[in-house]
Amino acid sequence: MRNSMYFKLAASNIRKNGKTYIPYLIMSITTIMMFYIMVFLVYNPGLSGMRGERHIKTVLSLGCYITGAFSAVLLFYTNSFLFKKRKKEIGLYNILGMEKKHIAKMLTIENMYSYLVTIVLGLFFGILFSRLMLLILLNILKAGTGFVFNISIEGLCITFVFFTIVSALILLNNIRQVHLTKPVELLKGSSLGEKEPKTRWLLAIIGVLSTGAGYYIALSVENPLAALNIFFLAVILVIIGTYCLFTAGSIALLKLLRKNKKYYYKTNHFTAISGMIYRMKRNAVGLANICILSAMVLVTVSSTVCLYVGMHDALNNRFPTDIEIITHNADKEQSVSISNAVNKIVSESGYEISKYSEFRYLSHSMLYEEEKDTFSICFDINKNSDNMYYVYFFPVEDYNKKTGTDILLEDKEVLIYNRNNVDFTGNLNIQSIEFIVKGNVKDPGFPMSVDGFNKVYLFFKDEQVIIDINKQFEEYFGAYSSLTHTIAFDVMGDKAEQLKLTDRIKVTFERLEENISINTISKAEEEYVFYAIYGGLFFLGLFLGVLFMMATVLIIYYKQISEGYEDKQRFHIMQQVGMTKAEVRQSIRSQVLTVFFLPLIMAIIHIVFAFRMITKILGVLYLTNVPLFINCTVITVAAFTLFYMAAYSLTAHSYYKIVE
Amino acid sequence: MTVTNMILDVRNIKKVYTTRFGGHQVQALSNVTFSVEQGEFIAIMGESGSGKTTLLNILAALDKPTSGEVFLDGNALTGISEKEISAFRRNNLGFVFQDFNLLDNFTVKDNILLPLVLSGKTYDEMVPILKPVLNKLGIEDITEKYPYEISGGQKQRTAIARAIITNPKLLLADEPTGALDSKATNSLLKLFRKINEDGQTILMVTHSIKAASHASRVLFLRDGAIFHQIYRGESTNEELYQKISDTLTILATGGIFNA
Ligand SMILES: Nc1ncnc2c1ncn2[C@@H]1O[C@H](COP(=O)(O)OP(=O)(O)O)[C@@H](O)[C@H]1O
Numbered sequence A: 001m002r003n004s005m006y007f008k009l010a011a012s013n014i015r016k017n018g019k020t021y022i023p024y025l026i027m028s029i030t031t032i033m034m035f036y037i038m039v040f041l042v043y044n045p046g047l048s049g050m051r052g053e054r055h056i057k058t059v060l061s062l063g064c065y066i067t068g069a070f071s072a073v074l075l076f077y078t079n080s081f082l083f084k085k086r087k088k089e090i091g092l093y094n095i096l097g098m099e100k101k102h103i104a105k106m107l108t109i110e111n112m113y114s115y116l117v118t119i120v121l122g123l124f125f126g127i128l129f130s131r132l133m134l135l136i137l138l139n140i141l142k143a144g145t146g147f148v149f150n151i152s153i154e155g156l157c158i159t160f161v162f163f164t165i166v167s168a169l170i171l172l173n174n175i176r177q178v179h180l181t182k183p184v185e186l187l188k189g190s191s192l193g194e195k196e197p198k199t200r201w202l203l204a205i206i207g208v209l210s211t212g213a214g215y216y217i218a219l220s221v222e223n224p225l226a227a228l229n230i231f232f233l234a235v236i237l238v239i240i241g242t243y244c245l246f247t248a249g250s251i252a253l254l255k256l257l258r259k260n261k262k263y264y265y266k267t268n269h270f271t272a273i274s275g276m277i278y279r280m281k282r283n284a285v286g287l288a289n290i291c292i293l294s295a296m297v298l299v300t301v302s303s304t305v306c307l308y309v310g311m312h313d314a315l316n317n318r319f320p321t322d323i324e325i326i327t328h329n330a331d332k333e334q335s336v337s338i339s340n341a342v343n344k345i346v347s348e349s350g351y352e353i354s355k356y357s358e359f360r361y362l363s364h365s366m367l368y369e370e371e372k373d374t375f376s377i378c379f380d381i382n383k384n385s386d387n388m389y390y391v392y393f394f395p396v397e398d399y400n401k402k403t404g405t406d407i408l409l410e411d412k413e414v415l416i417y418n419r420n421n422v423d424f425t426g427n428l429n430i431q432s433i434e435f436i437v438k439g440n441v442k443d444p445g446f447p448m449s450v451d452g453f454n455k456v457y458l459f460f461k462d463e464q465v466i467i468d469i470n471k472q473f474e475e476y477f478g479a480y481s482s483l484t485h486t487i488a489f490d491v492m493g494d495k496a497e498q499l500k501l502t503d504r505i506k507v508t509f510e511r512l513e514e515n516i517s518i519n520t521i522s523k524a525e526e527e528y529v530f531y532a533i534y535g536g537l538f539f540l541g542l543f544l545g546v547l548f549m550m551a552t553v554l555i556i557y558y559k560q561i562s563e564g565y566e567d568k569q570r571f572h573i574m575q576q577v578g579m580t581k582a583e584v585r586q587s588i589r590s591q592v593l594t595v596f597f598l599p600l601i602m603a604i605i606h607i608v609f610a611f612r613m614i615t616k617i618l619g620v621l622y623l624t625n626v627p628l629f630i631n632c633t634v635i636t637v638a639a640f641t642l643f644y645m646a647a648y649s650l651t652a653h654s655y656y657k658i659v660e
Numbered sequence B: 001m002t003v004t005n006m007i008l009d010v011r012n013i014k015k016v017y018t019t020r021f022g023g024h025q026v027q028a029l030s031n032v033t034f035s036v037e038q039g040e041f042i043a044i045m046g047e048s049g050s051g052k053t054t055l056l057n058i059l060a061a062l063d064k065p066t067s068g069e070v071f072l073d074g075n076a077l078t079g080i081s082e083k084e085i086s087a088f089r090r091n092n093l094g095f096v097f098q099d100f101n102l103l104d105n106f107t108v109k110d111n112i113l114l115p116l117v118l119s120g121k122t123y124d125e126m127v128p129i130l131k132p133v134l135n136k137l138g139i140e141d142i143t144e145k146y147p148y149e150i151s152g153g154q155k156q157r158t159a160i161a162r163a164i165i166t167n168p169k170l171l172l173a174d175e176p177t178g179a180l181d182s183k184a185t186n187s188l189l190k191l192f193r194k195i196n197e198d199g200q201t202i203l204m205v206t207h208s209i210k211a212a213s214h215a216s217r218v219l220f221l222r223d224g225a226i227f228h229q230i231y232r233g234e235s236t237n238e239e240l241y242q243k244i245s246d247t248l249t250i251l252a253t254g255g256i257f258n259a
């Protein structure tokens, strides 16, 4: 065969398969574009030198990996769909005398054509939209717009290399399939798999158990730190469960219904059940994919939106005051000199401050055992997670100072405040030292971070008692268990002035340092880090949300048109046997709707069960505003459902055009 | 011929297809007139493209004639409203097609029961109807199988079972042996004879002389009209085969009949 022939064949093949090929090309172009934009952002000099640069780059690199991995999987998936549809055509070429190596050559040329088109257009749109994306990102980060826009050479190179490899692998996989299969099988290709699916009880049961276990974990986890670890376990269980339920569970259920003869042999059940068995078998994996993707979109978008919107809450939760000066391991004298130094700087600088407070305290994460009335050190964070407390040890003097009371305690007495409203009475043991509970008090309003952890403040007679208690902890932690000295106050003035004061304090203590670490933290400074991380995540959430949604639409589209061709014949036969056109249409419509909205409904159920666990994790990120998260989730779900319905009506149109 | 047992009356049917691009028109049927009596086994013969399928679709009310009338058991098909037509088809007509038209996602049994389910019968009502039909067609053993698991002959038997389970007034068959090998064809035609002897009126279109030679009357369709017919009378299948064959030879040489 002459070479020019291959090129002609390849071009006409692409044109002939336009209905399935064009969405694939669009998908390729879009993934290339998005990947380029991500790489572009990571390497953008405009982001260098800004506060929080390291964090934002970490988030964006993460985005690069996810976008890349996801694009590759998606392209493989859609290609396998395309290729399955084309098997017959390729088998025909084979039977008409084209050797397999010729077919391979033809496929290679086709692939080259489409790759050239997609990479050129993808990079072009990438360059076009990267400026817009950068602007959006900078806007989200509330960073100035003093950036230099350019074309990222790194971006072009990395994108080109990455997608060339992906495209080559896809081609090799196709060629491998041509070589592995006999022409007769190729001919049958797309009409294979008509057989009724077997009931796989084991898989169905695994599906139920796995999903159930995932849900149970999501509902039972108490400790947010444990939640972070166990979250992934729950997610993996639910993903496995979803696949099993869609592939085996649905069919098992339908077959059970079919066994019930009285139920099955009714006009609408009859066609619906047998139709659904057939459809579920065809689509189970695709539907499970859509379900997982949808759940991912919903979780990512709702939680990142919530984080971003609630960022100021989180910031205020984490940093109750404008400036904190924290010293570990300082003795009382050192604390006094630090305190004096700070006060001197403040008064010299002329800034007016408020809400000044100063503490020396000990804190540890401890396990509370109610039956033993004991707080003790525990290294197993997964055990009894809801009984883990962050325990603060203060002299009662601090409480008096803050609340204006005048309480005196004996050596063995303790006063307790806890956020969980547990009523402590009788005795309380700290490790092995016994104390008598003098009473429970209200929140003294100390400037401590608000997060998702259980917290308890214990007040003792004086610092000596606390030092004695600490001796027990030193057995575990050595010198790491020491009293913390904290000075906290608000500054009258804007962020710039806060930063100036922070810098002056920092500079002073750099010189003063003697074996102890003094850490000066300002809210204004941390705000940049928060913007970098939460803003970055927000950007990433939206970015990936768009990508996932596109993938969802694409899978839905392919599902619809592949079903369309199969339903056409059935539609016809049903009419000949005596169903009216309207009845047939109604029956097909309800089946298509069921199949279509099943993944969405399942995804929403996943979200409902995950909700509690996600709030816990957001708590770790200092976001404790649950109503805000509920709002974000509801709005995201509503928006996604609308979007999903739009995708349905768009693709349903092409479906009905094929069927009728 | 007495009017009382006339089951089908076709009068001056004409069908013109207008192609999608407009303008161009195809006349599939120009003027078809014939009638069928209760208990007859009619074969309609004609070459490919002579309008057999078109005629059958009109008789089945799947398609409307451009002009002319069809009466089934005294009812004009054209007078039945769009709403009632499906129920009418379900209750009065049975179909057998060349490519079987079984639904792949139903078992043999469910394929056969489909018309009954559509008419809203309960399962308990269906069972006693199903048994004798399966028996008659010799497919009791494959009821739980799926269409892709059985042979062409078995598929066609299934299709026939589905067609006669509603006890239709008229069984319509479009090239029922077209996709079968000669052995399956023979046994299928025998089956048609048997069903016919049990009182079922059958109208079959075919281009196979063999198939037609089993009928009690053969109509010849050419240029969209019936132009000749042969009654079996006392002839054996072989004699009828010979007659049909002779007729077709004359037809091919352009002879004129004065039947
Ligand atoms: N839907 C249609 N639209 C236009 N022409 C048609 C259509 N169906 C059949 N025809 C034409 O009508 C004629 C008769 O077709 P058909 O009844 O299928 O013949 P047969 O079944 O005897 O082979 C043919 O010329 C065919 O091309």
Ligand SMILES: [Mg+2]
Residues within 6 Å of the ligand: B052, B053
């Ligand atoms: Mg035909």
